Amino acid sequence: xxxxxxxxxxxxxxxxxxxxxxxxxxxxxxxxxxxxxxxxxxxxxxxxxxxxxxxxxxxxxxxxxxxxxxxxxxxxxxxxxxxxxxxxxxxxxxxxxxxxxxx
Amino acid sequence: xxxxxxxxxxxxxxxxxxxxxxxxxxxxxxxxxxxxxxxxxxxxxxxxxxxxxxxxxxxxxxxxxxxxxxxxxxxxxxxxxxxxxxxxxxxxxxxxxxxxxxxxxxxxxxxxxxxxxxxxxxxxxxxxxxxxxxxxxxxxxxxxxxxxxxxxxxxxxxxxxxxxxxxxxxxxxxxxxxxxxxxxxxxxxxxx
Numbered sequence: 001x002x003x004x005x006x007x008x009x010x011x012x013x014x015x016x017x018x019x020x021x022x023x024x025x026x027x028x029x030x031x032x033x034x035x036x037x038x039x040x041x042x043x044x045x046x047x048x049x050x051x052x053x054x055x056x057x058x059x060x061x062x063x064x065x066x067x068x069x070x071x072x073x074x075x076x077x078x079x080x081x082x083x084x085x086x087x088x089x090x091x092x093x094x095x096x097x098x099x100x101x102x103x
Numbered sequence: 104x105x106x107x108x109x110x111x112x113x114x115x116x117x118x119x120x121x122x123x124x125x126x127x128x129x130x131x132x133x134x135x136x137x138x139x140x141x142x143x144x145x146x147x148x149x150x151x152x153x154x155x156x157x158x159x160x161x162x163x164x165x166x167x168x169x170x171x172x173x174x175x176x177x178x179x180x181x182x183x184x185x186x187x188x189x190x191x192x193x194x195x196x197x198x199x200x201x202x203x204x205x206x207x208x209x210x211x212x213x214x215x216x217x218x219x220x221x222x223x224x225x226x227x228x229x230x231x232x233x234x235x236x237x238x239x240x241x242x243x244x245x246x247x248x249x250x251x252x253x254x255x256x257x258x259x260x261x262x263x264x265x266x267x268x269x270x271x272x273x274x275x276x277x278x279x280x281x282x283x284x285x286x287x288x289x290x291x292x293x294x295x
Contacts, residue, residue: 003131009233011135022146030196034158052172059250063259069184070266074273080196081280093200
């Protein structure tokens with residue numbers, strides 16, 4: 001009795017939508033970054049599940065997970081740098097309050 | 104004629120020997136509960152430090168999920184990069200910014216029935232499509248390090264190098280964005 005592939009995909013979709021709701025609902029920029037990380041992680045779960053269950057002898061899907069790790073690390077570094085520099089300009093982290101670049 | 108794929112043994116064999124096939128669904132259920140509860144807590148909690156630590160817990164549950172799928176190398180990278188690096192980075196971000204205690208922007212508050220209809224309209228087809236995936240053949244066991252390394256360093260060698268350039272660019276960008284002003288620049292700004 002093994003866990004079917006669909007169960008992994010359901011968990012991945014649920015976590016993705018939870019992260020999406022967090023991005024839409026939360027106002028704190030750091031929490032929005034955390035929710036984006038949750039969404040990337042959910043995509044990783046789907047990639048690994050399909051790669052392990054469907055793939056042939058080589059691991060094509062898992063290679064993309066490595067690249068997602070790289071993108072996530074770069075994204076969180078640059079995102080936090082942007083948040084910190086905006087915070088240094090004006091001490092707010094609410095994305096509603098940061099509208100200096102609004103046209 | 105090739106041998107048919109080996110069927111899993113029933114939970115209790117004829118000679119009374121107990122197998123451990125029930126362990127995998129149980130572990131999967133526990134990890135799923137951890138993932139979903141951790142994600143919901145990250146979204147719902149207003150204390151941001153607690154949300155960041157629960158995000159680390161979610162990442163650890165995801166590493167367990169990778170181990171359950173047989174991708175140990177990915178799980179190792181998950182623990183190293185997400186639990187080790189990204190959580191610490193986000194905790195530093197939380198510490199450097201004075202977060203406000205404003206409540207969540209509940210813009211669905213007055214539109215709860217519409218939101219429920221929308222969520223049902225999205226979630227039910229997604230669940231049906233997701234559950235329709237079935238794995239054709241059970242994979243043989245074994246680690247994923249050797250096929251992963253073979254793919255990365257043969258077919259995906261060029262994207263791998265591009266990823267390293269991207270990391271370098273992100274590192275330089277983060278340093279430039281958070282760098283303090285030089286003293287003469289600050290003096291020039293004060294003169295203005």
